[in-house]
Amino acid sequence: MTSARSPHRAAAVRTLLGFVVALSLAAHAARAEQPPPEYVLGVFPHLPPRDLEKVFAPMAKDLGARVGRRIALSSNTTYERFSENVDKEKFDIAFMQPFDYVRAADKFGYRPLATRTEKLSAxxxxxxxxxxxxxxxxxxxxxxxxxxxxxxxxxxxxxxxxxxxxxxxxxxxxxxxxxxxxxxxxxxxxxxxxxxxxxxxxxxxxxxxxxxxxxxxTREIPHTLFAIHPRVPERDREILRQRILSWGETEEGKALLARGELTPFVAVSDADYDVVRELAR
Missing domain, CATH: 3.40.190.10 (Periplasmic binding protein-like II)
Incomplete structure (x- = not known):
């Protein structure tokens, strides 16, 4: 009788194993679709570290509260190191200069969120x-x-x-x-x-x-901007975009901008930076 039941037992084991594997794959896929527990905001080092912290840490906190996820501020002491971290795709959100943006957009799919109302000239x-x-x-x-x-x-x-x-x-x-x-x-x-x-x-x-x-x-080009990695879900991208655009319209937002003597931000498209691509060639 033992030998008679063994094919059924083996089939049951195979079925159970298949079910476990399917559950494992489904759980892995679900985890892959979920955003990370926190986002990282990278800021290019145009100011000394202490001043960057003063200006951008409150912005990161404000954006995190709006999107419902902690946003960790990250910067580097040199432009070169910042660019390296962009190339390593370490930043979910980045405040970057135009030449870094076009490279990040073309190589890694970063998308623009908002730029300054003023143009950039030296x-x-x-x-x-x-x-x-x-x-x-x-x-x-x-x-x-x-x-x-x-x-x-x-x-x-x-x-x-x-x-x-x-x-x-x-x-x-x-x-x-x-x-x-x-x-x-x-x-x-x-x-x-x-x-x-x-x-x-x-x-x-x-x-x-x-x-x-x-x-x-000098001549003018589109200014520095907030950009976002394509791994950030569309829902969060839109929440972050709208929040940044709103800063110039509320007292709370104006206070954030005033910390860095910044003008408000406006909507922007990738095509706006084609002139920068021409200069970079």
């Missing part, structure tokens, strides 16, 4: 009492810049060439860790001018209680 600033008044006056001078890969650095290098000033020949360029450190070099006399951007100038002037003079401005 401003050349000097001390208020500097005799320099125009781009032509920069010949033979020392110009400080943020890191070489920063959008401002790319824009200004192109701008200088179009005005007959060859970097390394007619002007001396030096690159620093952030926009703030570049402007600090001007204030202590280690650079004659700094290439930076309007939000950074507003932040620096407010923090240091100084006034800088603008002697040059």
């Amino acid at each position: 401003l050349v600033v000097v001390k208020q009492d500097s005799p320099l008044e125009s781009i032509a006056d920069l010949k033979g001078k020392r110009i400080g810049l943020p890191p070489e890969t920063a959008a401002v650095s790319v824009l200004l290098a192109n701008h200088l060439r179009t005005h007959g000033l060859k970097p390394g020949v007619d002007v001396t360029l030096s690159h620093h860790r952030s926009h703030v450190s570049c402007m600090q070099k001007v204030m202590i006399g280690e650079a004659d001018a700094c290439g930076t951007a309007a939000p950074a100038v507003r932040f620096f002037q407010s923090k240091m209680h100084v006034e800088l003079k603008v002697v040059g401005r």
